[in-house]
Amino acid sequence: xxxxxxxxxxxxxxxxxxxxxxxxxxxxxxxxxxxxxxxxxxxxxxxxxxxxxxxxxxxxxxxxxxxxxxxxxxxxxxxxxxxxxxxxxxxxxxxxxxxxxxxxxxxxxxxxxxxxxxxxxxxxxxxxxxxxxxxxxxxxxxxxxxxxxxxxxxxxxxxxxxxxxxxxxxxxxxxxxxxxxxxxxxxxxxxxxxxxxxxxxxxxxxxxxxxxxxxxxxxxxxxxxxxxxxxxxxxxxxxxxxxxxxxxxxxxxxxxxxxxxxxxxxxxxxxxxxxxxxxxxxxxxxxxxxxxxxxxxxxxxxxxxxxxxxxxxxxxxxxxxxx
Numbered sequence: 001x002x003x004x005x006x007x008x009x010x011x012x013x014x015x016x017x018x019x020x021x022x023x024x025x026x027x028x029x030x031x032x033x034x035x036x037x038x039x040x041x042x043x044x045x046x047x048x049x050x051x052x053x054x055x056x057x058x059x060x061x062x063x064x065x066x067x068x069x070x071x072x073x074x075x076x077x078x079x080x081x082x083x084x085x086x087x088x089x090x091x092x093x094x095x096x097x098x099x100x101x102x103x104x105x106x107x108x109x110x111x112x113x114x115x116x117x118x119x120x121x122x123x124x125x126x127x128x129x130x131x132x133x134x135x136x137x138x139x140x141x142x143x144x145x146x147x148x149x150x151x152x153x154x155x156x157x158x159x160x161x162x163x164x165x166x167x168x169x170x171x172x173x174x175x176x177x178x179x180x181x182x183x184x185x186x187x188x189x190x191x192x193x194x195x196x197x198x199x200x201x202x203x204x205x206x207x208x209x210x211x212x213x214x215x216x217x218x219x220x221x222x223x224x225x226x227x228x229x230x231x232x233x234x235x236x237x238x239x240x241x242x243x244x245x246x247x248x249x250x251x252x253x254x255x256x257x258x259x260x261x262x263x264x265x266x267x268x269x270x271x272x273x274x275x276x277x278x279x280x281x282x283x284x285x286x287x288x289x290x291x292x293x294x295x296x297x298x299x300x301x302x303x304x305x306x307x308x309x310x311x312x313x314x315x316x317x318x319x320x321x322x323x
Contacts, residue, residue, distance in 0.1 A: 008069040010066055026049045050224050107130075111130050111163045241311075246286050
């Protein structure tokens with residue numbers, strides 16, 4: 001990992017209108033940076049906005065507000081060759097490896113579709129490139145003529161990874177790439193992604209809700225809740241010294257393989273349901289479920305601050321005299 005900023009997201013918002021008076025605030029003011037060669041993990045409960053963040057970055061959704069800069073260039077202002085170059089250099093691995101592959105196309109067609117769109121690797125070179133990618137992700141060249149339904153979930157996700165690699169990208173957004181897979185297959189896919197990152201100097205945004213697996217692959221981790229990032233720091237720091245109450249809740253839910261330790265350790269239980277993103281709570285969005293909520297949390301939104309070197313948090317517990 002270098003100190004070269006590859007991606008800068010500033011105050012990103014993505015709101016989906018329900019009717020004339022209501023909007024779903026799926027992402028509501030998210031800011032972070034990703035450095036070349038690193039993996040930034042993005043974690044949180046289902047519905048917190050992490051997948052919407054990834055899809056908005058790659059421009060599958062238009063931003064409602066905020067900016068996304070890739071190598072210093074505003075993504076929404078890119079036109080012509082620059083826009084095509086962005087779509088070639090930034091790729092996505094989708095959550096459902098079956099739904100993201102066209103069932104009417106064989107594997108070779110699925111993998112080569114991007115090459116055809118960008119007009120690279122033609123004729124015999126095109127097929128050789130497909131064979132090379134299949135072998136790179138642990139499949140065989142004879143798989144090229146088969147169709148997605150003929151493969152297991154893990155194999156289909158490998159095909160999805162091969163498709164993402166077809167255009168030699170620099171940055172890959174992995175949107176919960178292991179959530180639909182068996183536990184044993186999850187480890188294989190994550191290890192494959194780590195190997196590919198070392199070999200090709202890739203940069204990842206790794207979106208997931210499995211904190212244990214995110215720790216295994218990420219250099220830094222951002223924790224999302226109800227459209228907001230509430231904590232961001234290195235993987236080691238987040239697990240050894242979490243600051244935000246929501247992060248503590250998530251970490252306490254990770255199962256421990258030792259049954260004795262699992263039985264004795266304290267779980268943090270939060271009450272109530274996740275509030276609706278149509279009408280999020282005033283002040284701190286986590287206050288309605290937070291075991292450490294204070295009066296100020298109901299009226300004032302906490303500021304995003306560096307509570308410790310490289311450790312950012314949005315919580316009144318770490319502001320001024322409350323520290």
